Amino acid sequence: MATDNEHIALMFNDIAPTYDKLNHILSLNVDKSWRRKAVRYLKKAVSAVENPLILDVACGTADSTIKIAEKIVNSKVYGVDISEKMLEIGKEKVEKEGLSDRINFSISRAESLDFQDDTFDAVMVAFGVRNFSDREQGLKEILRVLKPNGTLIVLELSEPQNVIVRWFYNLYFKNVLPLIGKRVSGNSNAYRYLQQTVEKFPMPMEFMSMLKSIGYHEVKHKALSLGLCRIYQANKA
Numbered sequence: 001m002a003t004d005n006e007h008i009a010l011m012f013n014d015i016a017p018t019y020d021k022l023n024h025i026l027s028l029n030v031d032k033s034w035r036r037k038a039v040r041y042l043k044k045a046v047s048a049v050e051n052p053l054i055l056d057v058a059c060g061t062a063d064s065t066i067k068i069a070e071k072i073v074n075s076k077v078y079g080v081d082i083s084e085k086m087l088e089i090g091k092e093k094v095e096k097e098g099l100s101d102r103i104n105f106s107i108s109r110a111e112s113l114d115f116q117d118d119t120f121d122a123v124m125v126a127f128g129v130r131n132f133s134d135r136e137q138g139l140k141e142i143l144r145v146l147k148p149n150g151t152l153i154v155l156e157l158s159e160p161q162n163v164i165v166r167w168f169y170n171l172y173f174k175n176v177l178p179l180i181g182k183r184v185s186g187n188s189n190a191y192r193y194l195q196q197t198v199e200k201f202p203m204p205m206e207f208m209s210m211l212k213s214i215g216y217h218e219v220k221h222k223a224l225s226l227g228l229c230r231i232y233q234a235n236k237a
């Protein structure tokens with residue numbers, strides 16, 4: 001029987017060819033500015049390190065991975081994901097950008113990362129944590145592979161807390177988004193699933209408590225675009 005991770009990988013394999021296009025359509029291109037902002041946080045976190053080693057977990061089609069390599073020019077970046085097809089598209093994009101010597105990819109689950117303890121100066125997870133089949137185990141693994149003083153940056157969609165903004169958000173996310181998702185990708189379940197994962201994702205305070213209880217320090221967050229998206233930052237002691 002297929003595990004949760006296998007189901008999720010199959011779903012992302014299925015939507016991989018239209019993933020980038022849909023991301024930009026559904027977010028009206030705002031996703032690009034969210035990634036840019038998260039990479040700015042990451043850059044600041046590793047500013048004292050000469051040649052930082054950075055891991056992009058659930059890197060998908062490498063939009064976040066490429067941004068990291070472009071903006072942190074002295075870095076070496078590793079991207080991992082469970083979906084072979086998402087990674088294939090990511091690799092093509094990285095080759096096109098001429099970044100293949102600075103970015104390495106491998107298929108790996110966040111819950112069981114194939115890296116030694118204390119390897120990375122920073123880890124990024126952009127729109128991936130809510131898809132982990134075992135969120136706590138994934139975040140523990142990330143803490144294990146971070147160097148002491150290393151930084152985790154999580155970029156994640158969230159339900160806005162303002163009542164009026166939430167009303168529009170619900171209208172769009174529950175009604176419009178699955179329809180466009182179905183039309184462009186041909187997969188109606190995937191975009192319903194993605195919307196449900198946002199709904200089930202813990203509220204900011206709860207997520208930050210989870211990070212602290214796992215062992216992260218200096219946990220903070222910033223709301224972007226009226227709370228539609230959030231950047232979380234946490235450090236390893």
Ligand SMILES: C[S@@+](CC[C@H](N)C(=O)[O-])C[C@H]1O[C@@H](n2cnc3c(N)ncnc32)[C@H](O)[C@@H]1O
Nearest residue numbers: 012058059060081082083109110126128131132
């Ligand atoms: C919404 S996409 C985000 C991709 C990319 N980071 C971005 O910014 O567009 C979520 C990605 O998480 C991957 N994923 C889901 N569960 C995972 C897990 N347990 N370990 C590693 N990757 C996972 C999926 O295959 C998919 O590529």
